[in-house]
Amino acid sequence: MNAAFAAAALPHLDAAYTLARWLVREPAAAEDVVQEAMVRALTYFASYRGDNPRAWLLRIVRNTAYDRMGAERRRGEQPLDDAEAFADPSPDPEAALQGREQRDGLAAALAALPAELRECVVLREIEELSYRDIARITDVPVGTVMSRLFRARQMLLRVGRAEEAVKEPRT
Amino acid sequence: MTGTTPNPVACDDMKLLVQADLDGELDAAASAVLAGHLRDCPGCAALAAELGGLAHALHHTLRTEAAPARLRAALEAQLMPPPAPARRRWRFRWPVLSFGAGAAVAAALVLMVALPQGDNLDGALLSGHIRAMQPGHLIDVPSSDRHTVKPWFEGKLDFAPPVPDLTADGFVLIGGRLDVIEGRSVAVLVYRHDKHPINLFIWPEPGTATGETRRDGYVLRHWHQGGLALHAVSDLDAAELAVFVRAWQGQQ
Structure with missing residues (x-):
């Protein structure tokens, strides 16, 4: 049972951690989220019948991350979302996550998106999941995934255009 | 629908299709129809180029991060x-x-x-x-x-x-x-x-x-x-x- 679960889940550990990093940001928090998600996943595994263990696991990671973010917000701990990343252009988690590419601002712009838009971009662009899988993971209709992705991309493009204008005025 | 003339209202409906095409979510037939529209519609073509550029940039910026060994x-x-x-x-x-x-x-x-x-x-x-x-x-x-x-x-x-x-x-x-x-x-x-x-x-x-x-x-x-x-x-x-x-x- 554990071995079967390990075979199904462990190959997707990096994907799980990456999603957790983009959702809760802090490496230690992301680690906690993945660990907790794995424990949850193990308990659900007996009743799991699907054919896409990666999407299944990412859904549990995503829900675990949201539970944690919700709990922290309720406890009035550090605000995890939205404007925060804009206020500080180089917060440590993003810097660590993105290394030198931090400079181009795209990662920072993604980090600054609201969670429900950010997760769509991460699932699509990093995990390369289909709309259907993203819809399942985020528990919304496919149409909502499409419009969220579109909104997210428009916001990223806007940031990109603003930076372009500052950096190198086109000739 | 091939060769549709530019039309702001229709193009508004098109934008999710443009995106879906880039995400590999359109079947061949729908993709061909869209390609026809993009040839005729500079607005949608510009959107496709922009989204394509963004996808490219994201692809080079973001990657899967290895879970800590611990x-x-x-x-x-x-x-x-x-x-x-x-x-x-x-x-x-x-x-x-x-x-x-x-x-x-x-x-x-x-x-x-x-x-x-x-x-x-x-x-x-x-x-x-x-x-x-x-x-x-x-x-x-x-x-x-x-x-x-x-x-x-x-x-x-x-x-x-x-x-x-x-x-x-x-x-x-x-x-x-x-x-x-x-x-x-x-x-x-x-x-x-x-x-x-x-x-x-x-x-x-x-x-x-x-x-x-x-x-x-x-x-x-x-x-x-x-x-x-x-x-x-x-x-x-x-x-x-x-x-x-x-x-x-x-x-x-």
């Missing part, structure tokens, strides 16, 4: 059964070995049988610690008040674990729970230092043995005190866990 090791330890059958195979080979080799194998076997004892205990303690990370499982009695935690164990165990207050040393009591380690009901006190939980497993056991072991990025400190065996497990670093142990010993 996390992977902990999960593997938790999920992979210890390789017990390997030992049995050794025994089958024994008879064909010469006496000298046999003695060496026998010595190795003694070691292998002796070592897993501590190894299994470490594994059981570590599993207990990791299991405790499960939501709602860390604590049966959530309280930072030792006068609440201590009586809670009464009637649940045949011994009364001491519950010292170590707040002054930077270790905050957050509660207690029961656990089962190697078939024995034990008391677990949960403390927290910064954001790191410490599980302290306690049961009656005469002895004086002390020690420190490491496993999968976790540190385990073992000691005996007042007729009890105590085992602290945490992902704190060894020095900090040693401070915890000293503080705990000092309170008794």
Whole structure:
């Protein structure tokens, strides 16, 4: 049972951690989220019948991350979302996550998106999941995934255009 | 629909199709229709180019991040059964070995049988610690008040674990729970230092043995005190866990 679960889940550990990093940001928090998600996943595994263990696991990671973010917000701990990343252009988690590419601002712009838009971009662009899988993971209709992705991309493009204008005025 | 003329309203409907095409979500027929539209409509073509550029940039900026080795090791330890059958195979080979080799194998076997004892205990303690990370499982009695935690164990165990207050040393009591380690009901006190939980497993056991072991990025400190065996497990670093142990010993 554990071995079967390990075979199904462990190959997707990096994907799980990456999603957790983009959702809760802090490496230690992301680690906690993945660990907790794995424990949850193990308990659900007996009743799991699907054919896409990666999407299944990412859904549990995503829900675990949201539970944690919700709990922290309720406890009035550090605000995890939205404007925060804009206020500080180089917060440590993003810097660590993105290394030198931090400079181009795209990662920072993604980090600054609201969670429900950010997760769509991460699932699509990093995990390369289909709309259907993203819809399942985020528990919304496919149409909502499409419009969220579109909104997210428009916001990223806007940031990109603003930076372009500052950096190198086109000739 | 091929060759549609630019029309702001129609193009508004088109934008999700432009995106879906880039995401590989359109079938060949729909993709061909869209390609026809893009040839005729500079607005949609510009959108397609922009989204394509963004996808390219994201692709080069974002990548899957490797999970920390510590996390992977902990999960593997938790999920992979210890390789017990390997030992049995050794025994089958024994008879064909010469006496000298046999003695060496026998010595190795003694070691292998002796070592897993501590190894299994470490594994059981570590599993207990990791299991405790499960939501709602860390604590049966959530309280930072030792006068609440201590009586809670009464009637649940045949011994009364001491519950010292170590707040002054930077270790905050957050509660207690029961656990089962190697078939024995034990008391677990949960403390927290910064954001790191410490599980302290306690049961009656005469002895004086002390020690420190490491496993999968976790540190385990073992000691005996007042007729009890105590085992602290945490992902704190060894020095900090040693401070915890000293503080705990000092309170008794």
